[in-house]
Amino acid sequence: MVNKLCLGLLLLISCELFASADVVEFSDEELRPRYQQLIAELRCPKCQNQNLADSNSPISVDLRRQVQRLLEEGMSNQQIKAYLTSRYSDFILYRPQVKQNTWFLWIAPIALLLLGLLILYRISQRQKSTVPLDKPVEEPAKETLSSDDQLRLRELLKNTNGDSN
Amino acid sequence: MNRLALFIPLILCIALGAFLFSSLDKDPQELPSALVSQPFPNFALEELNDPERLVSSADFRGESQNGQVVLVNIWATWCFACRIEHPYLNGLAEQGVAIIGLNYKDNRLLAQQWLAERGDPYQMTIFDPQGTLGIDLGVYGAPETYLVDAQGIIRHRRVGVVDERIWNKEFRDLYNQLVEQASGE
Numbered sequence: 001m002v003n004k005l006c007l008g009l010l011l012l013i014s015c016e017l018f019a020s021a022d023v024v025e026f027s028d029e030e031l032r033p034r035y036q037q038l039i040a041e042l043r044c045p046k047c048q049n050q051n052l053a054d055s056n057s058p059i060s061v062d063l064r065r066q067v068q069r070l071l072e073e074g075m076s077n078q079q080i081k082a083y084l085t086s087r088y089s090d091f092i093l094y095r096p097q098v099k100q101n102t103w104f105l106w107i108a109p110i111a112l113l114l115l116g117l118l119i120l121y122r123i124s125q126r127q128k129s130t131v132p133l134d135k136p137v138e139e140p141a142k143e144t145l146s147s148d149d150q151l152r153l154r155e156l157l158k159n160t161n162g163d164s165n
Numbered sequence: 166m167n168r169l170a171l172f173i174p175l176i177l178c179i180a181l182g183a184f185l186f187s188s189l190d191k192d193p194q195e196l197p198s199a200l201v202s203q204p205f206p207n208f209a210l211e212e213l214n215d216p217e218r219l220v221s222s223a224d225f226r227g228e229s230q231n232g233q234v235v236l237v238n239i240w241a242t243w244c245f246a247c248r249i250e251h252p253y254l255n256g257l258a259e260q261g262v263a264i265i266g267l268n269y270k271d272n273r274l275l276a277q278q279w280l281a282e283r284g285d286p287y288q289m290t291i292f293d294p295q296g297t298l299g300i301d302l303g304v305y306g307a308p309e310t311y312l313v314d315a316q317g318i319i320r321h322r323r324v325g326v327v328d329e330r331i332w333n334k335e336f337r338d339l340y341n342q343l344v345e346q347a348s349g350e
Contacts, residue, residue, distance in 0.1 A: 045196060045305035058270070059305050062296050087303035089199040 024068055031071045038067050038077060042084065043094050051094060198322045199303055205237070205317050206301035213268050213276055213290035220291045224265075225317040234343045235263045236336075237311040238287070238327075239299070241271040242279045244307040250326040251283050257332070258286035262340070266290035269299050269307050312336060315347035 026032055036053070042063070044055035052060050052067070063084070070080045084092050096102045145153070200206075205225045212218040225235070238254060240247040258264055266287035268276045273292060280290070293299055302311070305324070312321040321339055323331060 045303075048193060062300060066300055086199055087301060088305070089197045089303070091196045 024064075026068070027072060034077060035068060035071055038071075038080060039064055041094050042067070042081075043092050045088050045092060195324065196303075196305065200311075200319050201322055203319055205311075205313050205319055206298065208291075208298045208301065210298060211292045213266070213273065213280075213292040216273075216292075218289075220289060222317070224289075225313055233263050234315055234340060234347055235265050235288075235313050236340075237265050237267055237313055239267045239269045239302075239304055239307050239309040239311075241269045241307050242275045243271065244269075246326050247308045248283075250308050250328070251286075253326075253328050253332075254286040255284045263288055267298065267302075268292050269304060270294060270296045310336075312340060312343070314343045 024032075024035065026035070039052040042052045044050045044052055044057060044060045044063075046057045046059045047055050050060075052064050067080060067084075070083060075083070081093065090096055090099075090102075096105060098106050205222060207222045209219050209221040212220050236257070238250075240250075254264060264286050266289070268290050271292075271294065273294070276290070276292070280287075291298065296304070302309075308326060310323045310327045311319050314320050320343065321335060323335060325331075327336070
């Protein structure tokens with residue numbers, strides 16, 4: 001009994017979910033991919049972090065309908081974006097145009113990558129100059145032991161050998 | 166020189182901190198308006214109380230408005246914040262500020278009832294059930310208020326409730342200045 005009730009409720013919920021995804025009709029099916037691309041790239045003005053495709057807020061529903069209408073009227077993607085930015089400002093574009101106040105956004109990733117590579121290069125250069133890899137490491141140690149020290153070292157080694165025996 | 170270079174990360178941290186701190190006060194909900202200093206968009210829509218009467222952009226071009234400076238207030242009965250704003254608009258209208266209502270995506274009967282109950286501060290109310298003028302204005306939430314000068318140019322836009330604080334801060338001086346200009350011509 002309870003199971004049946006649960007199943008019924010689940011069915012109800014899934015029906016509702018299905019109904020909320022709106023069906024868009026186009027006179028020409030070639031418009032559909034452009035529509036999908038546009039609503040993915042346009043931002044919902046009310047809900048900040050969603051695009052028009054994801055959002056179900058009333059303004060997004062209206063703007064999706066408007067995009068569809070403008071596509072049917074034969075506007076190009078560029079014209080539709082211009083239409084919306086003239087009303088909702090650049091805010092509505094998730095892919096901002098390169099302009100005076102947006103060039104930094106576009107340049108920053110490349111500039112930071114180059115800066116990182118430069119720092120990496122400098123660090124590797126510095127390591128090369130402090131540790132010469134082409135010479136054997138023991139060599140300077142040999143040089144620093146004077147002949148007296150060598151003698152003492154030999155003595156010490158003799159003694160320890162004698163102890164262990 | 167090398168010692169000074171050690172301070173670079175600290176300086177960067179402070180700069181980043183200052184930038185983030187200055188951003189704390191900014192309202193992320195606020196959109197830069199694309200329509201300020203643009204003419205009020207063209208439209209032709211019915212009046213809320215008088216469906217026979219067609220309101221159009223000509224009403225903003227100094228003809229029927231007699232070159233008046235007007236506030237255009239976007240409201241709806243489903244909009245909760247409009248309820249809070251409404252008494253203040255009534256007060257402004259009493260002070261002689263010309264306000265035009267734009268009833269946005271609403272039901273005509275409910276809207277008429279609302280005005281009958283709460284008072285009508287509007288000289289006229291444009292009825293926009295589809296939100297078409299809303300899209301042309303870049304409306305993304307009610308209430309919104311536009312200050313339109315005598316030439317029909319939008320001079321200021323406020324998204325959200327207009328109350329005494331906002332009026333004094335954002336509208337009053339500009340409004341008085343525009344009224345003075347309009348009467349001087």
